[in-house]
Amino acid sequence: MSALAIQASMYDVPGGYRAVMFDRFTGVKERATSEGTHFLIPWLQRAILYDVRIKPRTISTTTGSKDLQMVTLSLRVLSRPDVAHLPKIYQSLGLDYDERVLPSIGNEVLKATVAQFDAAELITQREVVSARIREDLLNRAREFNIVLEDVSITHLTFGQEFTKAVEQKQIAQQDAERAKFVVEKAEQERQASVIRAEGEAEGAALITRALDKAGDGLLTVRRIEASQQIAKTLSGAKNVSYLPSSGNILCLCASMRLNQHTVLRGERVVLVETYHAWMQDPTLQSQTASEPLTLDEEYAMQQSWRDDDDKLTFIVLVLTRAVPREADTASLLSACAMAGDVNVFLTPRHNDDDDEEAPPSTYAEMEVMIAEHAWRRRGLGREALQLLLHYITKQATSPFPLDPRRLFARIAMDNAPSIALFKQLGFETVKENARLWPR
Numbered sequence: 518m519s520a521l522a523i524q525a526s527m528y529d530v531p532g533g534y535r536a537v538m539f540d541r542f543t544g545v546k547e548r549a550t551s552e553g554t555h556f557l558i559p560w561l562q563r564a565i566l567y568d569v570r571i572k573p574r575t576i577s578t579t580t581g582s583k584d585l586q587m588v589t590l591s592l593r594v595l596s597r598p599d600v601a602h603l604p605k606i607y608q609s610l611g612l613d614y615d616e617r618v619l620p621s622i623g624n625e626v627l628k629a630t631v632a633q634f635d636a637a638e639l640i641t642q643r644e645v646v647s648a649r650i651r652e653d654l655l656n657r658a659r660e661f662n663i664v665l666e667d668v669s670i671t672h673l674t675f676g677q678e679f680t681k682a683v684e685q686k687q688i689a690q691q692d693a694e695r696a697k698f699v700v701e702k703a704e705q706e707r708q709a710s711v712i713r714a715e716g717e718a719e720g721a722a723l724i725t726r727a728l729d730k731a732g733d734g735l736l737t738v739r740r741i742e743a744s745q746q747i748a749k750t751l752s753g754a755k756n757v758s759y760l761p762s763s764g765n766i767l768c769l770c771a772s773m774r775l776n777q778h779t780v781l782r783g784e785r786v787v788l789v790e791t792y793h794a795w796m797q798d799p800t801l802q803s804q805t806a807s808e809p810l811t812l813d814e815e816y817a818m819q820q821s822w823r824d825d826d827d828k829l830t831f832i833v834l835v836l837t838r839a840v841p842r843e844a845d846t847a848s849l850l851s852a853c854a855m856a857g858d859v860n861v862f863l864t865p866r867h868n869d870d871d872d873e874e875a876p877p878s879t880y881a882e883m884e885v886m887i888a889e890h891a892w893r894r895r896g897l898g899r900e901a902l903q904l905l906l907h908y909i910t911k912q913a914t915s916p917f918p919l920d921p922r923r924l925f926a927r928i929a930m931d932n933a934p935s936i937a938l939f940k941q942l943g944f945e946t947v948k949e950n951a952r953l954w955p956r
Contacts, residue, residue, distance in 0.1 A: 835853060835856045857885070
């Protein structure tokens with residue numbers, strides 16, 4: 518019996534706990550009992566254990582900001598009871614003091630604090646908002662003898678309308694920045710064009726002064742340099758064809774897909790790239806129904822011609838001195854001067870007398886231009902066309918040979934020399950818009 522009496526008179530307080538003593542005569546003792554083993558009077562006294570360790574809690578709420586945007590916040594709170602005031606906590610709140618206090622004061626402080634800020638400020642001034650919430654919540658919890666060790670915002674989201682508005686604002690800002698970049702790029706390109714034009718003008722002035730001082734020697738040097746460059750490019754090409762000719766034409770292709778690295782030789786003419794300078798001539802623009810292009814536009818057009826498989830272009834070069842037939846391409850090109858070009862444009866279509874169920878025939882529109890004034894009226898255009906006609910009607914590589922009845926040309930009605938040239942080659946006028954068909 519003595520052992521049972523002694524055991525009933527003792528109680529243990531585990532680590533992290535405190536005990537509040539309740540006496541049936543005097544009520545709750547003013548001081549809490551610390552950890553360890555203690556004595557009490559059985560039946561008269563009773564020990565109530567409190568966990569005084571830090572406990573986490575998450576408080577969530579949805580409220581409106583200063584600009585009436587709905588905001589959802591989650592707050593993580595680390596709390597514990599004030600050990601010195603445990604008897605008061607037991608008397609006023611009981612064992613579940615945190616359940617009774619923290620949710621209410623947490624929501625109150627969150628709503629009151631968020632209402633002081635705009636939605637954008639909740640993002641840009643998050644540290645200020647968090648500090649304000651922490652300060653107010655600490656003060657409110659202290660009124661209930663609860664100690665908050667840490668208060669932090671863990672989650673912050675806005676309503677769908679506000680989120681969509683922010684996204685649209687960001688898109689608008691990005692579009693504005695992109696438009697600004699485009700404007701700056703255009704300005705830089707404009708300045709570059711001005712500088713390039715000034716350089717070209719200065720270069721032209723220097724060339725003009727050099728020509729006035731040295732005569733045609735500079736042009737001869739430039740022609741030789743251009744010929745050497747062409748010779749270096751095509752000297753390794755094995756696809757060189759010699760065609761029968763009655764005159765003095767040598768046609769060398771520009772690098773088009775259909776006739777890349779092909780050389781057609783007559784007696785005296787070869788083709789090179791001075792197309793942009795040629796097409797600044799008003800007479801050539803009128804005769805070819807062409808609009809003047811900038812150098813960049815000309816490069817873009819030449820690139821598209823290079824990649825297309827429905828165009829055939831030869832540059833016409835004139836042999837300025839005798840070259841043996843057995844000479845290699847480099848030697849041949851080094852003896853040439855530039856004169857013009859000849860072109861073929863291929864178009865698959867049905868003629869009026871064709872069977873519509875049969876595959877369309879390939880029609881070829883032909884053009885010729887002798888751009889250099891010094892080489893005009895010498896029969897070069899006629900022989901260039903003869904070589905080209907022989908090539909496209911006799912060549913065995915697809916899409917050749919072409920049917921001579923499917924060849925035509927379009928010539929302005931006031932371009933009498935070209936009309937006479939094509940008629941000499943067997944073409945005839947079939948429409949008033951100057952489309953010429955061979956007999």
